[in-house]
Amino acid sequence: MPAQRDELILEPWAMVQTLTVQNNELQARLNLNSRNSTKSPSSDGLNKPQPKSLRKA
Template sequence: MQQLPDLSTLSSTQRDALTLELWTMVQTLTVQISELQARLNLNNRNSSKPPSSDGLNKPQPQSLRKAGQRPVG
């Protein structure tokens, strides 16, 4: 990575070019981050990934039984 130039010695055109370049880099990184976050949010329920690839983030099993009328115990 290059060193930051002394901004007081740059002309306004050079500062504008530097600002535009930095803005472009920020936009590119923002897109890359959102793509990576989308990939992290995939699991076997919303993609074609196998269940074994979910790792330890598997959802808790849910009971198919309905709650009864009588108290527990």
């Protein structure tokens, strides 16, 4: 009985761990743009980062 209970707990726990890692990897990919990766500027789409001006306002 305790072995079945442990298995019922450990199996979903392992799945949660796997999904957490996958989620973190996907979030990191979503945060990439042409300024912090090798992606081309045209791949930024409508969410282009604001240009950094060297002039002071």
